[in-house]
Amino acid sequence: MTKISLVGTGNLATHLYRSFVKEDAIEIVQVIGRKAAPFFKLDKFAQIGTTEIKKADVYIVAVSDSAIPAVSKLLAHSEGLVAHTSGSMALSALKNNVRSGVFYPLQTFSKAQIVDFNTIPICIEATTENDLGLLKQLASLISTHVVELNYEQRRSLHLAAVFVNNFTNHLFYIGQQICKEHNVPVELLAPLIRETTEKIEKLPPFEAQTGPARRNDLSVIENHLEQLKNKSYKEMYSLLTKSIQRTYAKKL
């Protein structure tokens, strides 16, 4: 039985709690946060500064990057392994802890959307083989995809995730905005969006690329730029088109 404390009460902490609580091999001994969060069971919740921090084997620190140093100090006297969940912070951000590690699940977490950790890659890092084993064991309970990454790899993965998730989602938003402005039902885009993702599970994105930029169809590109009134969307169109053109000019 691994004793776990969760530090944080945001989206990730909530999703981790939901997932850990189902596992027999895990006992959640405490959830530590700055303010009471209605989701968490009160008998396990401790507000920072008001109650003692209970002993745990692993403290999972699911707080914003900027709060990690403060949490590291708070847990300075814990003998357990302290692991943050950030894709962009080094292990050394936990400089006050004797045993430090990283437990980074690569996914986009919204409050409203239930996630299944089972398919979510969890990237781990630790300073000793023992602690690495402990994190691996823990991560394997909730995910089938556990991988050891060093800091350089993890931050690259996080950066790549911004491109494939955050920016992609924003492009979906822009696509819908363009439809709305011209009285086109946004649902028309749904099958295309679905196909875009399904396709790259079978074809590398380099081969899956289609469209005017890929074909270097200058007259369509010119018409599109003329249609776009929003300056920022126009710039984006131009930049992405040039990048696609460059990608295929180089490699063909």
Next chain:
Amino acid sequence: MTKISLVGTGNLATHLYRSFVKEDAIEIVQVIGRKAAPFFKLDKFAQIGTTEIKKADVYIVAVSDSAIPAVSKLLAHSEGLVAHTSGSMALSALKNNVRSGVFYPLQTFSKAQIVDFNTIPICIEATTENDLGLLKQLASLISTHVVELNYEQRRSLHLAAVFVNNFTNHLFYIGQQICKEHNVPVELLAPLIRETTEKIEKLPPFEAQTGPARRNDLSVIENHLEQLKNKSYKEMYSLLTKSIQRTYAKKL
């Protein structure tokens, strides 16, 4: 029984052929192209200029935008309805034809990837109610999602499609490139990409947005920009981040 001729032998023509040929209510009388395409049955294939153009109820013109005017001339004496399949060309591109229309399936077509037209929106336009009815009937045989759009709507939809498909796919490519450069297995991105799309079937993209730009986390943004050595990727990161920041500064 609707008699159809297909003009063109590219990706779209191939996919349409595969779909039409399965329908009892459709007879494909001819496939017309500039050069013999191995896919098409030879007894139905006619090379432009070498054989007569057979009579058909509908000529589906699945050629590149720039070839549409020439095909329009080629079919100038046909009594059938001539419909192009372009998202970006006006109906008037078929100016030599008495009966003209548009039959635009919104999807990304690659040779290697079989598509199911059933879920693909087909956008139609025609100059008479009769011809509109004919296109609607034809489209409904292969798709459950037939919609009448005017030129302004159709070209906006096409532009939106470039954002949600072409540009999104390019972001997937960039994400994978970043991983490859840093020795991170690209498969790690797959569940995140899947979730990105699945999420927006339940949440509008405005609500689904997460990440440093959405949180306005300047220190992560700065680190990411520092990590990016490729000038074009850096510009893209910057522009998309600013656009997300602006979107949420405005609306919150």
